[in-house]
Amino acid sequence: MKFTGSNVLITGASRGIGAQIARTLASFGLKVWINYRSGADAAEALKEEIEAAGGKAAIVKADVTKEDEFNAAIKTIIDADGTLSYLVNNAGITRDKLALRMSVEDFNDVITANLTSAFIGCKAALKAMGKKRFGSIVNISSIVGEMGNPGQTNYSASKGGLNAMTKSFAKEAAVRGIRYNAVTPGFIQTDMTDELKDEVKAEYEKNIPLNRFGQPKEIADAVAFLLSDHSSYITGEILKVNGGLYV
Numbered sequence: 001m002k003f004t005g006s007n008v009l010i011t012g013a014s015r016g017i018g019a020q021i022a023r024t025l026a027s028f029g030l031k032v033w034i035n036y037r038s039g040a041d042a043a044e045a046l047k048e049e050i051e052a053a054g055g056k057a058a059i060v061k062a063d064v065t066k067e068d069e070f071n072a073a074i075k076t077i078i079d080a081d082g083t084l085s086y087l088v089n090n091a092g093i094t095r096d097k098l099a100l101r102m103s104v105e106d107f108n109d110v111i112t113a114n115l116t117s118a119f120i121g122c123k124a125a126l127k128a129m130g131k132k133r134f135g136s137i138v139n140i141s142s143i144v145g146e147m148g149n150p151g152q153t154n155y156s157a158s159k160g161g162l163n164a165m166t167k168s169f170a171k172e173a174a175v176r177g178i179r180y181n182a183v184t185p186g187f188i189q190t191d192m193t194d195e196l197k198d199e200v201k202a203e204y205e206k207n208i209p210l211n212r213f214g215q216p217k218e219i220a221d222a223v224a225f226l227l228s229d230h231s232s233y234i235t236g237e238i239l240k241v242n243g244g245l246y247v
Contacts, residue, residue, distance in 0.1 A: 001228045003030055005030070005085020007031040008030050010025070010032060010033065010087075012090045013088075013090060018091070022046060024224055025223075026057060032058075033057075033077055037062070043061075060076055060077065065117045070120045070121055070124055074124050086138075091114075118165065122139070122166075126178060129178050134177055136179045137181070139165075139166050142155070143185065143240070145158070180236065181238075183241055184242065185214065186241065188218075210243035
């Protein structure tokens with residue numbers, strides 16, 4: 001896969017899908033900046049893994065819900081590399097409860113972590129990348145932002161908002177040559193889904209036309225495509241990667 005840019009910042013990259021995105025992008029020759037808030041050991045282990053495989057990686061700690069920290073992280077990258085080519089807004093949390101039991105704090109915490117942080121990153125990237133009139137951003141959304149899900153009113157709202165925000169940024173940034181897209185994963189095999197009982201997973205799989213959970217690498221490949229030169233005429237797209245569960 002071809003990339004004109006040279007580096008990428010991935011938020012929440014110390015584990016899970018974010019870590020796999022880092023591995024995949026590093027395999028294509030990009031220098032990956034691994035962002036973390038609290039998983040220092042995991043971030044360092046991932047950096048060492050990527051470097052052992054011949055890739056380039058660096059670590060930048062920041063709470064991306066805080067504008068000053070996110071901006072400082074981007075400044076660190078630009079000071080080191082001279083540019084920021086790509087951004088993947090992956091950081092996020094869940095606070096799942098039925099709506100009647102969900103506090104306003106639970107709602108706001110998820111909105112802040114999943115949507116506000118991405119806004120901060122999208123805005124900062126637009127400013128940084130606009131100077132060179134080149135860049136691409138991918139926001140990691142979710143299938144529940146398109147179809148909703150019981151017990152995830154806050155998460156659904158954050159991801160639905162992320163989808164709409166992606167399209168708005170795409171329209172504003174196109175004149176500067178900067179692209180914004182989003183990926184909406186369905187059920188993906190991660191540490192969280194590994195905790196589900198086999199019978200529960202089997203029940204979920206019945207509703208997925210491809211009859212299986214996705215793999216983190218399949219999300220990472222979609223992200224790589226949307227960042228790469230191969231998608232140079234794609235912006236404002238919400239790419240479904242869900243095995244046909246929601247089409």
